[in-house]
Structures are given as C-alpha cells and as structure tokens.
Amino acid sequence: MVYGLGIDGGGSKTVCLLIDDRYQVLGRGEAGPSNYQSIGLSAATMAIKNAISQAVSYHQPGICIGSLGLGLAGVGRPEDIEIVRELVRQIQSNEQLQINWNIAPENFFIGGDSLIALVGGLGHDVGIVAMAGTGSQVFGRNHHGKIKRVGGWGYILGDEGGGYDIAVRGLRAVMRSFDGRLPPTRLTQELLNELGLKSPERLIEAVYRRGLGVRDMAALSTIIDRVAAEGDPVAETIITDVAQELVLATQVAIADLFNSGDFCEIVTVGGIWRGWSNLRSEFITGINAIAPQAEIVWPRHEPALGAALLAMKLR
Amino acid sequence: MVYGLGIDGGGSKTVCLLIDDRYQVLGRGEAGPSNYQSIGLSAATMAIKNAISQAVSYHQPGICIGSLGLGLAGVGRPEDIEIVRELVRQIQSNEQLQINWNIAPENFFIGGDSLIALVGGLGHDVGIVAMAGTGSQVFGRNHHGKIKRVGGWGYILGDEGGGYDIAVRGLRAVMRSFDGRLPPTRLTQELLNELGLKSPERLIEAVYRRGLGVRDMAALSTIIDRVAAEGDPVAETIITDVAQELVLATQVAIADLFNSGDFCEIVTVGGIWRGWSNLRSEFITGINAIAPQAEIVWPRHEPALGAALLAMKLR
Numbered sequence: 001m002v003y004g005l006g007i008d009g010g011g012s013k014t015v016c017l018l019i020d021d022r023y024q025v026l027g028r029g030e031a032g033p034s035n036y037q038s039i040g041l042s043a044a045t046m047a048i049k050n051a052i053s054q055a056v057s058y059h060q061p062g063i064c065i066g067s068l069g070l071g072l073a074g075v076g077r078p079e080d081i082e083i084v085r086e087l088v089r090q091i092q093s094n095e096q097l098q099i100n101w102n103i104a105p106e107n108f109f110i111g112g113d114s115l116i117a118l119v120g121g122l123g124h125d126v127g128i129v130a131m132a133g134t135g136s137q138v139f140g141r142n143h144h145g146k147i148k149r150v151g152g153w154g155y156i157l158g159d160e161g162g163g164y165d166i167a168v169r170g171l172r173a174v175m176r177s178f179d180g181r182l183p184p185t186r187l188t189q190e191l192l193n194e195l196g197l198k199s200p201e202r203l204i205e206a207v208y209r210r211g212l213g214v215r216d217m218a219a220l221s222t223i224i225d226r227v228a229a230e231g232d233p234v235a236e237t238i239i240t241d242v243a244q245e246l247v248l249a250t251q252v253a254i255a256d257l258f259n260s261g262d263f264c265e266i267v268t269v270g271g272i273w274r275g276w277s278n279l280r281s282e283f284i285t286g287i288n289a290i291a292p293q294a295e296i297v298w299p300r301h302e303p304a305l306g307a308a309l310l311a312m313k314l315r
Numbered sequence: 316m317v318y319g320l321g322i323d324g325g326g327s328k329t330v331c332l333l334i335d336d337r338y339q340v341l342g343r344g345e346a347g348p349s350n351y352q353s354i355g356l357s358a359a360t361m362a363i364k365n366a367i368s369q370a371v372s373y374h375q376p377g378i379c380i381g382s383l384g385l386g387l388a389g390v391g392r393p394e395d396i397e398i399v400r401e402l403v404r405q406i407q408s409n410e411q412l413q414i415n416w417n418i419a420p421e422n423f424f425i426g427g428d429s430l431i432a433l434v435g436g437l438g439h440d441v442g443i444v445a446m447a448g449t450g451s452q453v454f455g456r457n458h459h460g461k462i463k464r465v466g467g468w469g470y471i472l473g474d475e476g477g478g479y480d481i482a483v484r485g486l487r488a489v490m491r492s493f494d495g496r497l498p499p500t501r502l503t504q505e506l507l508n509e510l511g512l513k514s515p516e517r518l519i520e521a522v523y524r525r526g527l528g529v530r531d532m533a534a535l536s537t538i539i540d541r542v543a544a545e546g547d548p549v550a551e552t553i554i555t556d557v558a559q560e561l562v563l564a565t566q567v568a569i570a571d572l573f574n575s576g577d578f579c580e581i582v583t584v585g586g587i588w589r590g591w592s593n594l595r596s597e598f599i600t601g602i603n604a605i606a607p608q609a610e611i612v613w614p615r616h617e618p619a620l621g622a623a624l625l626a627m628k629l630r
Contacts, residue, residue, distance in 0.1 A: 150494045156483060156522050158490050168471060175473050179465045180567040207471050252495040 002066035002102070005055065006308025008116055009034035009048060009072040011134065012215065015304040016051035018059065023309065029054025035073050041087060049091050052099075061098040067107035069311030071116030071303060084110045109311040113303065114139035114149065120306025121267030121299040128253050128264060128294075130246055130283070132272035134218040136162035138249040140264075142257040150249040155214050160245035163218030163272055169238045170224035171207070171217075174200050177234065185234035190223050225275035239277045247286030254291050266296045269303070317381035317417070320370065321623025323431055324349035324363060324387040326449065327530070330619040331366035333374065338624065344369025350388050356402060359387075364406050367414075376413040382422035384626030386431030386618060399425045424626040428618065429454035429464065435621025436582030436614040443568050443579060443609075445561055445598070447587035449533040451477035453564040455579075457572040465564040470529050475560035478533030478587055484553045485539035486522070486532075489515050492549065500549035505538050540590035554592045562601030569606050581611045584618070 001020070008015045014034040018027035031051040036044035048070075056063055068088065075084055088110070092101045118129040118139060128140035136159045137152025155164045174191055176182040178200040188200060195206050206212060228235035250266060258264050266287065273280050284296050316335070323330045329349040333342035346366040351359035363385075371378055383403065390399055403425070407416045433444040433454060443455035451474045452467025470479045489506055491497040493515040503515060510521050521527060543550035565581060573579050581602065588595050599611050 150496065151490075153487075153490045154519060154523055157486055157518060171472055172468075175466075175468045179564075180571065181465065181563055203472060204469060208469055248496055249494075256495065 002064050003059075004067035004107075004308045004312045005052060005065055005069070006116075006304045006306065006311065007048060007051060007068075007070045008113070008120075008302065008304035008307055009044065009070065010113060011035045011038065011073055014047045014051040015302065016048070016055040017302075017304045017308055018055040018063075019305070019308045019312075021312070023305075023312070025305065027055040027058035029057070036083070036087070037074050041083070045087050045090055048087070049094060049097065052091065053097055056097070056099060062100055063098075064100040064102055066102050066104075067109075067308070067311035068103050069109040069116065069307030069309070071111050071113050071307045071310075073113040075110065076112050081110050107311050109307065111307075111310070114152075115141070115147075116306035116310060117269045117299075117303040118267065118306065119309050120301045120303040121269050122265055122297070123300045123309075125310075126264075128250060128257070128266045129269050130250050130266055130273075131269045132161050132163070132246060133270035134163045134215055135159035136165070136246065136249075136270075136272075138246070138253045140253040140257045146257060148253045148256040150252045160249070161242040161272065162270075163221035164214050165245075166221035166224050166238060166242055166272070167217045167219075169241070170220060170235070171203060173234050173238065174203065182234055186227050186230070186232045187224060187235050190227050191220060194220060194223055221272065222275065225272075225277045225279065228278070229276035236277075239279050240282055243279050243282035243286060246283050247290070250283075250287060251290050254294060261293055264291075264294050266294050267299055268296060269299050317379050318374075319382035319422075319623045319627045320367060320380055320384070321431070321435075321619045321621065321626065322363060322366060322383075322385045323428070323435075323617065323619035323622055324359065324385065325428060326350045326353065326388055329362045329366040330617060331363070331370040332617075332619045332623055333370040333378075334620070334623045334627070336627070338620075338627070340620070342370040342373035343619075344372070351398070351402070352389050356398070360402050360405055363402070364409060364412065367406065368412055371412070371414060377415055378413075379415040379417055381417055381419075382424075382623070382626035383418050384424040384431065384622030384624070386426050386428050386622045386625075388428040390425065391427045396425050422626050424622065426622075426625070429467075430456070430462075431621035431625060432584045432614075432618040433582065433621065434624050435616045435618040436584050437580055437612070438615045438624075440625075441579075443565060443572070443581045444584050445565050445581055445588075446584045447476050447478070447561065448585035449478045449530055450474035451480065451561065451564075451585075451587075453561070453568045455568040455572045461572060463568045463571040465567045475564070476557040476587065477585075478536035479529050480560075481536035481539050481553060481557055481587070482532045482534075484556070485535060485550070486518060488549050488553065489518065497549055501542050501545070501547045502539060502550050505542050506535060509535060509538055536587065537590065540587075540592045540594065543593070544591035551592075554594050555597055558594050558597035558601060561598050562605070565598075565602060566605050569609060576608055579606075579609050581609055582614055583611060584614050 006017045014031045016029040029051040031047040034044040034047040119125050131137050138150040141147045174188045177185050228239040321332045329346045331344040344366040346362040349359040349362040434440050453465040456462045489503045492500045543554040
C-alpha cells in the first residue's frame, strides 16, 4: 500500500495530512509556522518535519510514501520552488522519520497556498477561492488550466479584506471618531479594552513603540466584526467596504476565467469569513448581483488535503 | 542687545533662526534631524547644537540670548517636555557655543511642531495650520487659546493626505491596475521607473524585503502628484481623495474653534502643498464650500520663526 502526504505551510501553523489512494485521511499533524521567508529555512524545515512526523505516527514505522504535495505561502517563483525542493530533500534524508520515500517526479507537487486552498476547498481544481485570513487573495483556475490571482499584495500594498486591513480600518475609525471626523463608535471602547489602553491617544504608543505586529493587528479584526454584528454603524460601514473589496476582486477573477453565464464555484477560505457580522452575506449578495450563476460554498476540505490531491491526481 | 533663538526640530532636519527684538532674522543654521524619539537623545542634542552654532556664527562671539523657542515633532506630553528641557540644559552648558545665556522662564518655550508651524505660518497665533509633509495634521487655535488637533496619528493610524499616505495609495493603485481592479494608469510606469523595477510584482520585494522606509515611501508622493497633474485619471482620483481628507480634517478644526461665519486664516505648510497637481486648489474649493469666510494662505515665515516668536512675545 502506498500513501500520500499533503502539507499546508503557513505563517501561523503547518498542517500535514496522511491519505490513502482513495483520498481518505489516515493521519493528521500540526506544527508551528513554516513560511521560511520570515522565519528562516531551518525553522521551517523543522516545522514541516514535525507535522509529517505527527501525521505518520498513527501508522506503523516504515510506511511507504508515494506522493507529496506541499503548499507554502509566498512560494511562486522558480527560485522559491528550488529552495523548497532542497528543503524537502533534507527532510527525506532524515532517518528519524522512518518513512520509505518512493515518489515519482509527477507525484511531487510544490506550490503556493492559493492552489491548495482552491483544490482542498472545492475538492477539484476549477473555480475560485476567496481567501481572507491575516491577508487576502482571490485565486481562480478554469477548465483550460488558466489561472488568475487578484490581490494578495501584502499588508502595505493590498490585502484588502484581510484581518490586518479590517483592523487598521477599525483603528483609524477610532482615531477619526476621537478627533471628530466620525461619530462616536463602540469600536473605541472595545478596541481599547482589548489592548488594555485608557484613551485613543495611547494607541500611538501601542502601535508604533510597542510595535503591534501584522498578526497581532489582524487578530483585532474579530472585534470590528463583532461590533458590526452588534449594529454599530461605523463598524458596519467597515464590514460593508471590505465585503465590496472582496466582491470586486472576485468579479475580476470570474471575468478573466469564465464566460458570462458559466457556472462556477467560489469557496470562501479563512477566518474572516467565519465572523458574526454580515461580511459573508454581503459578499454573497454582491456576487449574486454580478454573477448570478456563481455558487458560493464553504470549504469542503482543508488546504492540506488540496496539496495531497494535487500530488496524487497526476499519478 | 539681547537676541532670540527659534528652533524647528523635525524628522529630516533642524532649523535654527537668530532674531533680534524686532523679529528680524540675523542668522540661520541647518543641521540633521532632531526627532529624539527616533534617533536618540545624543544625536538630537548634537543636531540642535550644530544648528544653533551655525545660526549665531554670523554674529560675534559672546552674543547674549534672552529667549529660546524650540518646537519638536512628537513633543506634547509633560514627560517629553522635561526630556527636552534637560537636552537644552546640556546645550547651554556647552562652552564651545560661546553664547551668553540669559533666559527668563517666561522666554523659554518648548512645544510640538504644530504650534510653531501655525505661528510661523501666520505670524500670529490664531488660526489653523494644515500640515502635509511625510505625515499630516491639522492644528488650530482660537482667540481664547483653545486648541484643536485633527489627524497626525502616524502612518498606520492616520496621516491622511501626507506623503506616505499618497504614496501608498499610488502603489496600491498600481497593484489594483495590474490585476484588473483599476484601469491602466501611468502611475505604473512612473513608479516602477523611479524604483528601478521591471514589473509591479517586483514591488513586493522592494517594499517588504528591501524595506522601503516611511520617508522613502513618502518621497514617491511627488510622482503621484506629477502624474495627476499630467491628467492621469487614477492619479487624479487619489489627489482628489486626499484633498477631501484634508478638507474634512480642517472643517472639524474650524467647527471646533470658530463660530460659523467668523473670519479665520488657514495656512498650508509642508511639501505636499507645493506640487503641480490640483491638490491645493481642490482643498481651497472644498474649504470655500463649507467655510466661505476662511482664507487660505501660504506660510508667511518658516516654523523656526514661529518658535522664536512664541518665546519672545511673552517677554
């Protein structure tokens, strides 16, 4: 019996799935982040190795792995793929893992996080994935294999609709409300409470001097989401604005990949979609208005399964 | 004869003016940045000392200084003022300067950059200053001495209409145009040329990995301004949007400080106002629509003179 591994390596965690040739999940491992461009190659290698080790620990030693799919955030250019290939070689030469590697080149997949999210989310490789976590990106693929990316340019150049973007809009709204450019908003009290601050002016120290990181900031997006769900008009406006940003990005991807009227599935991946506010329902309303044939779905599987499928289906 | 010094200490340079008791400028010195919160106290002290040394070098040694005004970006809280007071004491004890210090407490002024910009810009201390350089802030003071600040929350929390904000809007527009969310724009070619990049995708490396600083980014705003002046609709929209941001901030300050219909002067300070685009004329149109009695003027003097006046007028 030959098995496959699918790995989803992100900025907050690494997930590895062990699957059989009927795509059944037999084991699952989770480890720390593996975005090597931020944390370095050896830490990323270690995280991926740990996730694999956990995933195969459900099985007897000496398991034969015949396919490996690995999706890593930020991996797209040929030089990135070469780096990751070398990283995998190191893991394969690690004897602690007690894995019998037997992977043909066509069963070895390395790619970015978008395609594995699409394939995991839909269970197939045609459609669109609208990802909104810390950052955001819309990615699509059509029947001819043509792909289209929209957004995903990071916290300074874009990522509209991601957690960082929502949080910055929320914090800016607090400052605008404080100096009279916006009406009072419950965001002020809720965000200050969360950060343990007494006044909006203290945000300067918290953000610039204490140095709230991108991920810390993004975590604040849940508060904007909740305050919007509770009916605060300033927070609601933020949610409506970012929903429109995500609609626009998705609309561009649909127009680029599909003929008008073609059926297509759009899967919403990432924590932002699972809030209490109207973000996702406003997104659905927006998409229905411009592409009534499109169907918006929740992810069917996690991205790591997408990575495993991408490595297996070519066998 | 007793003279006064006025110092404007900012993030890019420090300016010192030597004036006589009829407010005539007798000497001027310029040195490096003196925002001690970023560059450290000793570097700031050195810059201020150098600027003073240059300003008094026009005069014979042993000059008697009877008033000192010092405006530093970011100085507002009592603890900041105490730090700057100690910094000044160190400079005063420096014998190289060959200055005879004889400053009564009421002729010693320490404050932020806004009030000195207002007083320098208008030549008096009632009105509004709309500052737009790397960052932005609107600051006003009325006849009763009441002050109002709007914006100026820094590059993450605000600074709408400052150079950094304009640059980020420009770079985001390039990415949006690249992936089809905006029409083609001349900003793409002009910004890529400036940064020596071949494609918009390369901006990721330039912005995140090479680490374009806040000030480097802000410098790109001149390109957005020029492309707008040349009629590019995407750039024009950015300029219109930030002009509206500056109008809103100014409107809030006017409403807070002046009765409807009261005459007030608004001085525009900072490099952003001196571009070729319609930014300032759109600002004037916007202010005229909401406060027809307000008059928008160019700075009459530089902020360092404001600092000198603030120290002298109380004598």
